[in-house]
Amino acid sequence: MKKIAVIHTTPVTIPTLKKLLDTAAGQGEAVEVVNLLDDSMLPEINREGQITEGVKYRLNSLLLLAQTTGADAILCACSSIGGLAEEGRAIVNIPVFRIDEPMAGLAAGYTRVGVAATLQSTIHPTTALIRRKAEEAGRAETLVLNSLVIENAGSLLAEGREAEYDRMVGDKLKALLAENEVVVLAQASMARAVENWPEEEKKRCLTSPVSGTEAVCAWLKQR
Structure with missing residues (x-):
């Protein structure tokens, strides 16, 4: 095994x-x-x-x-x-x-990419990894990254207020998705917020898990 x-x-x-x-x-x-x-x-x-x-x-x-x-x-x-x-x-x-490495590789194949996180500490490592993958693919010049930190969402999940977390994060992700080809969910825990979305929208959210x-x-x- x-x-x-x-x-x-x-x-x-x-x-x-x-x-x-x-x-x-x-x-x-x-x-x-x-x-x-x-x-x-x-x-x-x-x-x-x-x-x-x-x-x-x-x-x-x-x-x-x-x-x-x-x-x-x-x-x-x-x-x-x-x-x-x-x-x-x-x-x-x-x-x-x-x-998050396979996810970053997929994101680097697009031109307009939104990157969302609930922690400030996650934004830079994720965007840096996507830029590196774009450079490796020869696409660094065409990549446009739009970052968003969803403040206070993490505390909701820590307190067990899962429905509120899903609603808050989901609303922010939909707004970011409207302005980009895809949105990268920078934290594995964020994937739960899009689980019940329509397939057409969900497949435009790149998740790492x-x-x-x-x-x-x-x-x-x-x-």
Whole structure:
């Protein structure tokens, strides 16, 4: 049985990604998921306005801890620390996947792209990744990014006010979608806000959970 260690910065993503990894593994295939959670990193990043040395140290510690579980691969479920996770590839002997990397690659294929987040700390890493993917594809000159931080939405989800969260985030996403070809949901937890949308609108919202879990499972199947 293949094993995936998933690094989370919020407990919200744990059940969702477990379900998606099981689906991506395919019928008749089993995948063991080990969840590693540190919910102190995002508050610290947002409080300090930058990724601190403490956050970097704790993420590197989690990467090393994930390796000791015997995992075949590591999936970083948080876009805010995705760049750190890439740097951390140098200290472990197993692949480290960013959950938002496949999504960013898809976004780079469009011209007008909206990027939405509920945390300020997530906007820059996501837009930087999309721009990098556009540069790799030779499309950097034509890419136009429009960013939006949906203030106070995260606290609603933390307080269990899920319907209010879905409504607030959904309304903001629809407005952003009206001005762009696609909208990137910069945090995995935001995908819930578009689950019940009409298919035509939903497919224009690029989310990281499905494409990110499919990417790591596709790699495991090739081993």
